[in-house]
Amino acid sequence: xxxxxxxxxxxxxxxxxxxxxxxxxxxxxxxxxxxxxxxxxxxxxxxxxxxxxxxxxxxxxxxxxxxxxxxxxxxxxxxxxxxxxxxxxxxxxxxxxxxxxxxxxxxxxxxxxxxxxxxxxxxxxxxxxxxxxxxxxxxxxxxxxxxxxxxxxxxxxxxxxxxxxxxxxxxxxxxxxxxxxxxxxxxxxxxxxxxxxxxxxxxxxxxxxxxxxxxxxxxxxxxxxxxxxxxxxxxxxxxxxxxxxxxxxxxxxxxxxxxxxxx
Numbered sequence: 244x245x246x247x248x249x250x251x252x253x254x255x256x257x258x259x260x261x262x263x264x265x266x267x268x269x270x271x272x273x274x275x276x277x278x279x280x281x282x283x284x285x286x287x288x289x290x291x292x293x294x295x296x297x298x299x300x301x302x303x304x305x306x307x308x309x310x311x312x313x314x315x316x317x318x319x320x321x322x323x324x325x326x327x328x329x330x331x332x333x334x335x336x337x338x339x340x341x342x343x344x345x346x347x348x349x350x351x352x353x354x355x356x357x358x359x360x361x362x363x364x365x366x367x368x369x370x371x372x373x374x375x376x377x378x379x380x381x382x383x384x385x386x387x388x389x390x391x392x393x394x395x396x397x398x399x400x401x402x403x404x405x406x407x408x409x410x411x412x413x414x415x416x417x418x419x420x421x422x423x424x425x426x427x428x429x430x431x432x433x434x435x436x437x438x439x440x441x442x443x444x445x446x447x448x449x450x451x452x453x454x455x456x457x458x459x460x461x462x463x464x465x466x467x468x469x470x471x472x473x474x475x476x477x478x479x480x481x482x483x484x485x486x487x488x489x490x491x492x493x494x495x496x497x498x499x500x501x502x503x504x505x506x
Contacts, residue, residue: 335417415492
């Protein structure tokens with residue numbers, strides 16, 4: 244069953260990997276022609292217009308976009324976190340539910356396999372593809388940056404790891420939510436909306452100390468990119484919280500799915 248799940252979800256994985264690779268490939272190809280000395284002067288003048296809080300939300304108060312790696316750590320990483328968040332959420336929201344949507348659950352029920360075993364295989368495949376997406380995209384970025392410029396390898400590796408801490412919880416949360424539904428169409432809006440809301444809460448928390456508490460309600464706080472850029476280290480607390488949230492929602496999925504009335 245594990246091989247079947249890997250094959251079934253391969254196309255979705257390839258599509259999202261290509262989206263990320265193509266988007267960043269275009270940036271790497273045009274960046275040397277856009278970021279010239281004259282171009283940077285124009286960009287610096289433009290950035291002066293933005294409030295300090297806005298620059299902070301995109302990490303531009305910590306890093307210049309005068310290099311490709313600088314862009315990756317600022318604007319680029321916004322796209323990375325959103326894209327990987329969308330992929331993980333959608334995968335979690337559909338990987339278990341599509342058996343009912345496609346009516347293949349009837350076939351699975353005819354096999355000597357328990358519901359817990361079905362969930363286990365789905366979880367394993369989901370985690371494999373999430374980690375593989377982050378690994379392959381990170382490898383692509385490493386090769387592209389190595390060709391184009393000098394950069395801190397340690398900082399790059401730590402930065403490339405941070406999406407895991409939001410991807411796994413989002414996968415677990417949406418996996419659990421999917422056990423209350425019967426159609427994958429209903430999960431699409433939930434998955435995408437959840438990512439936008441979590442990211443918006445995290446961004447708003449950066450804009451003012453008055454709303455800083457909002458970060459405690461956002462999964463995106465776990466991808467502590469600013470800490471990586473500032474200290475070249477990952478807060479162990481973020482790793483622990485991420486794993487706990489993921490584990491709790493996967494356990495809840497087992498409990499709920501075993502009680503669910505399948506159609």
